[in-house]
Amino acid sequence: MSSVKETVLQINLAHLTHNFNYLKSKVNPNVKILAVVKASGYGSDASVIAKHLEKIGADYFAVAYVSEGITLRESGIKTPILVLHPQPVNFQKLIEYQLEPSLYSLRVLKTFIATATALDQKEYPVHIKFNTGLNRIGFWENDIDHIIENLNTTEAIKVVALLSHLAASEDASERDFTMQQINSFKKIANRMIDKLGYTPILHQSNTSGILNYPEAHFGMVRAGIGLYGYGNDTKYDAALKPVAGLKSVISQIHKLEPGASLGYNRAFIASEFTKTATIPIGHADGISRQYGNKKGFVTIHNKKAYVIGNVCMDMIMVDVTHIDCKEGDEVVIFDADSSAAIVAENSGTISYELLTAISPRVKRIVIDDN
Ligand SMILES: *Cc1c(COP(=O)(O)O)cnc(C)c1O
Numbered sequence: 001m002s003s004v005k006e007t008v009l010q011i012n013l014a015h016l017t018h019n020f021n022y023l024k025s026k027v028n029p030n031v032k033i034l035a036v037v038k039a040s041g042y043g044s045d046a047s048v049i050a051k052h053l054e055k056i057g058a059d060y061f062a063v064a065y066v067s068e069g070i071t072l073r074e075s076g077i078k079t080p081i082l083v084l085h086p087q088p089v090n091f092q093k094l095i096e097y098q099l100e101p102s103l104y105s106l107r108v109l110k111t112f113i114a115t116a117t118a119l120d121q122k123e124y125p126v127h128i129k130f131n132t133g134l135n136r137i138g139f140w141e142n143d144i145d146h147i148i149e150n151l152n153t154t155e156a157i158k159v160v161a162l163l164s165h166l167a168a169s170e171d172a173s174e175r176d177f178t179m180q181q182i183n184s185f186k187k188i189a190n191r192m193i194d195k196l197g198y199t200p201i202l203h204q205s206n207t208s209g210i211l212n213y214p215e216a217h218f219g220m221v222r223a224g225i226g227l228y229g230y231g232n233d234t235k236y237d238a239a240l241k242p243v244a245g246l247k248s249v250i251s252q253i254h255k256l257e258p259g260a261s262l263g264y265n266r267a268f269i270a271s272e273f274t275k276t277a278t279i280p281i282g283h284a285d286g287i288s289r290q291y292g293n294k295k296g297f298v299t300i301h302n303k304k305a306y307v308i309g310n311v312c313m314d315m316i317m318v319d320v321t322h323i324d325c326k327e328g329d330e331v332v333i334f335d336a337d338s339s340a341a342i343v344a345e346n347s348g349t350i351s352y353e354l355l356t357a358i359s360p361r362v363k364r365i366v367i368d369d370n
Pocket of ligand 1: 038165205206208224
């Protein structure tokens, strides 16, 4: 029998507490913990995750876009929220909801000053983002004079933090590069501190930076994937516990005679007698095409069952010839014992993509056995 009756994403708050405390134990007590809850809390539910983390002591939250910050405020989150990649078109809303922007270019800085001034703000908190090696969004060191010039024109905003982002903190072979990033951030921060005349919060580290680079902890660290129980990329960190478990049930079992085809475009043709299970989860739930045709697998009664044929919009079919199972039995797509990282890797992607693709159609169920 199955504990689930349909496709659900289980969110385990005890595991979230465990991971938060684990990451916290890796930094000095005076280092603030910023919890990254972008992309619906890496595919789970940002409000559920943030409310729990607020309760157990997160100092800051970060999201990618303004709309995500608004969702958190509307669910009652009071903790400061950093918006990592805001677009100027949303600055008015950003201020209305008391979100803190990461400012990454002169265009963005100038527009933000103009918006804050128009809305009569005084010392509105902002973070200034610098490139030190990821070079995705951010100012360069030689922008410092222009940044300061612009800051000196206004009292509408106040720099509360300086940040940068590590490009390869999970990759031991890039240690030299990462140390260069850390040193370059220190140099930039010192120049900024000198010109500002005070020391804002410095933050550069993501989850694997927390684990691998104590030198990069500074005043705050940004915990992302680690909070959700997955090590970076395909590496699964045994000290972390998966927060999200994606489960479903067997809707129907078919017995295919040799020669029978299965699914759209007849992508699977049984070469021998094949027992198949149809499962109510498909593209529209976040299972992409690449899991089809024996790339992806699910786990039924602790045994792997590979996806056969093409993934459909609402269903997948798996080969259960070798598994003693029946309709209504539980199907694990990933959970504590069958990691999303492994399922994803097998299909040529990474756990982030699998997790963040899970669509709103999949019911979220909170398990709270704290
Ligand atoms: C997503 C993100 C993080 C979190 O990264 P993890 O590797 O998931 O810990 C931190 N900082 C920035 C700027 C990000 O975009």
